[in-house]
Amino acid sequence: MIRLIGILAGLFFSVALLWSLGNGVVAVAQQGYLKEATAESEFHLHPRELDLQSNGPFGTWDLAQLQRGFQVYKEVCAACHSLKYVAFRDLKALGYSDAEVKAIAAGFQVPGIDANTGEANLRPGLPTDYFPSPYPNATAARAANNNAVPPDLSLMTKARHDGSAYVHSLLTGYRDLNTFSVGGKHVKDEFPDFSTPEGGHFNPYFANLNIAMPPPLTTEGQVTYAPGQPKATVDQMSTDVAAFLTWTAEPKKVKRTQVGWPVLGFLLFATILAWMAKNQVWAAIKPKKPRAA
Amino acid sequence: MSFPWAKHYEPVNPLMRYLDEKLPLPRLVYNAIGGGYPVPRNLNYMWNFGVLAGFCLVLQIVTGVVLAMHYAANAGVAFSSVEHIMRDVNWGWALRYAHANGASAFFAVIYLHIFRGFFYSSYKAPREMVWLIGVVIFLLMMATGFMGYVLPWGQMSFWGAKVITGLFGAIPVIGEPIQIWLLGGYAPDNAALNRFFSLHFLLPFVIAGAVILHIWALHIPGSSNPTGVEVKKESDTIPFHPYYTAKDGFGLGVFLILYCALLFLFPNYLGHPDNYIEANPLSTPAHIVPEWYFWPFYAILRAFTSDFFFIPAKLMGVLAMFSAILVWFFLPWLDKGPVRSGHYRPLFRKFFWFGLIPAMAVLFYCGGAPAEEPYVMLSQIAATYYFLHFLVILPIVSMIERPEPLPYSITEAVLGEDKAAVLGENATPGV
Numbered sequence: 001m002i003r004l005i006g007i008l009a010g011l012f013f014s015v016a017l018l019w020s021l022g023n024g025v026v027a028v029a030q031q032g033y034l035k036e037a038t039a040e041s042e043f044h045l046h047p048r049e050l051d052l053q054s055n056g057p058f059g060t061w062d063l064a065q066l067q068r069g070f071q072v073y074k075e076v077c078a079a080c081h082s083l084k085y086v087a088f089r090d091l092k093a094l095g096y097s098d099a100e101v102k103a104i105a106a107g108f109q110v111p112g113i114d115a116n117t118g119e120a121n122l123r124p125g126l127p128t129d130y131f132p133s134p135y136p137n138a139t140a141a142r143a144a145n146n147n148a149v150p151p152d153l154s155l156m157t158k159a160r161h162d163g164s165a166y167v168h169s170l171l172t173g174y175r176d177l178n179t180f181s182v183g184g185k186h187v188k189d190e191f192p193d194f195s196t197p198e199g200g201h202f203n204p205y206f207a208n209l210n211i212a213m214p215p216p217l218t219t220e221g222q223v224t225y226a227p228g229q230p231k232a233t234v235d236q237m238s239t240d241v242a243a244f245l246t247w248t249a250e251p252k253k254v255k256r257t258q259v260g261w262p263v264l265g266f267l268l269f270a271t272i273l274a275w276m277a278k279n280q281v282w283a284a285i286k287p288k289k290p291r292a293a
Numbered sequence: 294m295s296f297p298w299a300k301h302y303e304p305v306n307p308l309m310r311y312l313d314e315k316l317p318l319p320r321l322v323y324n325a326i327g328g329g330y331p332v333p334r335n336l337n338y339m340w341n342f343g344v345l346a347g348f349c350l351v352l353q354i355v356t357g358v359v360l361a362m363h364y365a366a367n368a369g370v371a372f373s374s375v376e377h378i379m380r381d382v383n384w385g386w387a388l389r390y391a392h393a394n395g396a397s398a399f400f401a402v403i404y405l406h407i408f409r410g411f412f413y414s415s416y417k418a419p420r421e422m423v424w425l426i427g428v429v430i431f432l433l434m435m436a437t438g439f440m441g442y443v444l445p446w447g448q449m450s451f452w453g454a455k456v457i458t459g460l461f462g463a464i465p466v467i468g469e470p471i472q473i474w475l476l477g478g479y480a481p482d483n484a485a486l487n488r489f490f491s492l493h494f495l496l497p498f499v500i501a502g503a504v505i506l507h508i509w510a511l512h513i514p515g516s517s518n519p520t521g522v523e524v525k526k527e528s529d530t531i532p533f534h535p536y537y538t539a540k541d542g543f544g545l546g547v548f549l550i551l552y553c554a555l556l557f558l559f560p561n562y563l564g565h566p567d568n569y570i571e572a573n574p575l576s577t578p579a580h581i582v583p584e585w586y587f588w589p590f591y592a593i594l595r596a597f598t599s600d601f602f603f604i605p606a607k608l609m610g611v612l613a614m615f616s617a618i619l620v621w622f623f624l625p626w627l628d629k630g631p632v633r634s635g636h637y638r639p640l641f642r643k644f645f646w647f648g649l650i651p652a653m654a655v656l657f658y659c660g661g662a663p664a665e666e667p668y669v670m671l672s673q674i675a676a677t678y679y680f681l682h683f684l685v686i687l688p689i690v691s692m693i694e695r696p697e698p699l700p701y702s703i704t705e706a707v708l709g710e711d712k713a714a715v716l717g718e719n720a721t722p723g724v
């Protein structure tokens with residue numbers, strides 16, 4: 001009885017599935033394609049690889065680079081983007097002294113309360129404060145940026161596929177829509193209707209190819225690096241800020257792998273011992289003849 | 294319980310003797326996982342996964358309880374409380390990665406445990422009850438995993454919760470009120486987050502209770518084994534301790550190596566980047582995908598794209614998704630053949646390796662892929678096979694199949710001969 005009901009239920013589901021499949025096949029046959037091609041599907045670019053010292057399971061932080069990246073963030077990106085999960089005190093991990101951290105914090109205005117009147121005001125930051133948002137609220141941010149809110153950057157490199165490489169590619173990826181081509185095909189020829197809206201900027205690394213952020217890094221030397229540091233080309237600044245944002249997204253990344261390897265080493269050792277112990281225990285009842293297939 | 298030749302617990306020192314009189318807990322342990330539990334001598338490593346699942350459950354409870362000390366179940370701060378754990382709590386990052394990847398490890402282990410059951414037909418009598426409780430455990434695990442994923446309140450948390458609770462809306466008439474009642478609102482928000490946290494904390498202990506029943510039920514017939522031939526006599530078994538404690542100990546080591554490699558070296562590999570974006574009800578992610586361990590069932594849900602007579606496609610998807618697991622409850626009665634192990638079932642074995650396994654692989658793959666062609670068509674084909682396999686093929690195969698000859702006993706299977714073998718005793722398979 002159960003088997004009979006089962007067979008009927010099985011046929012019910014499979015016929016319903018084949019009905020869906022049939023309709024799908026008919027639709028595809030009528031359209032003549034499996035999936036409609038769009039400007040996004042044809043011209044979106046995957047991030048180019050980015051070689052950072054912190055990459056991979058053996059990575060370590062390049063503190064000089066992180067400091068340069070922080071400088072780029074502070075002097076360029078901070079005008080629009082917050083970094084709300086990072087406190088000024090965290091910067092000590094980049095090699096800054098207590099005094100330097102204090103000075104950096106004091107350079108930012110954070111929301112406070114007037115000690116005499118109790119009114120909301122702005123005060124210089126303290127090391128325990130978090131990086132503030134340049135806008136009082138999302139509406140203000142939207143109003144200042146063509147109706148797009150600049151996202152918080154703290155977790156950016158974890159919140160996108162290939163995060164660090166993506167940030168670098170995005171920052172260096174602005175192109176001219178009219179001349180952009182992939183494999184000899186021009187966007188304009190393939191999708192004449194595709195355009196960049198008012199206040200948008202064409203960038204094939206961005207999901208829908210039009211980003212509301214104007215190119216933030218445009219000229220060599222836009223940020224003045226300390227003597228002895230690499231030349232501040234657009235590519236270098238983009239790489240540095242991507243490295244910095246890799247750190248802000250996961251300040252414990254290097255510690256994590258540095259703890260991980262000894263743990264794995266110990267486990268390997270313990271597992272070999274367990275293997276030998278197991279063999280020793282089982283030796284007592286090992287069959288003398290090999291077991292018949 | 295157990296076999297007549299099982300060793301008896303004999304406390305040696307006075308303290309243990311005293312304890313045994315007042316509260317025989319050591320006796321219970323001895324009889325459950327000690328020298329007092331005789332186990333078939335031929336278990337392979339597929340029989341390791343039950344113990345590993347138990348380990349994962351303990352791991353999840355321990356890491357989860359500590360995480361709960363730092364987590365705040367409030368839609369306004371849940372996301373940042375998780376970042377607080379990652380950044381400021383001592384070893385908080387290790388704790389959170391251990392719990393998140395622990396869930397994946399748990400499901401990986403459970404899938405292998407279940408597929409062991411499929412191949413060796415462990416669900417057959419006399420272990421039906423073990424299997425039924427197992428399926429209940431799996432359903433509880435899915436509920437726990439789903440609600441746990443909502444807690445960090447990222448984009449996938451929110452939209453996953455919205456899609457899954459939205460499934461109830463497919464039920465005619467009463468669906469929508471049920472959905473609103475479950476969520477405590479029209480969309481996931483504080484009310485939903487709080488109740489999910491409460492239940493996510495509770496369910497693992499319910500699972501622990503179910504695991505006790507699972508093992509209790511198992512210890513009545515005792516474990517099956519790769520030949521599927523039942524234990525006949527003492528030479529077929531060995532005491533659980535030290536033999537299987539040693540073997541499972543090695544298995545645990547291998548498991549821990551893989552798990553720690555994931556946890557310490559690639560902790561976000563199985564996660565989705567969108568969950569590092571705080572939940573935003575106004576911005577829908579391009580592709581809403583659940584965690585990998587739900588993919589096969591998510592693929593079945595999405596495979597129904599056309600209404601079937603008067604049944605809307607969405608309702609068909611929901612029915613099929615739940616039925617895909619519910620059919621497991623009926624396996625002991627759908628697959629009637631007397632022989633258990635796939636090693637001696639030539640026809641069954643072909644359908645297992647060349648039907649069920651590829652179909653599951655396709656469903657896993659398509660569940661994680663975007664809902665577009667060719668993935669939808671592939672999941673339609675694989676899901677069709679899935680239902681046919683359990684509901685049509687298994688019943689028929691078990692009726693017409695002619696199993697290969699079984700060894701007389703486990704002893705014969707291991708040693709190559711069994712002096713006590715009676716000629717022809719197993720000619721009609723049934724033991």
Ligand code: HEM
Pocket residue numbers: 339340341342343344346347348350403406407410413415416420423424426427428429430431500504507508511515516517518621
């Ligand atoms: C928290 C989850 C679970 C735990 C801790 C657990 C634990 C165990 C343990 C310790 C055993 C004995 C060792 C072994 O045979 O591997 C066992 C056996 C078994 N389990 Fe589970 N289990 C769980 C979930 C499940 C699920 C979800 C199913 C099936 C849907 C299942 C089906 C079975 C069956 C059929 C056996 C007997 C196998 C045989 O003797 O051949 N279990 N389980």
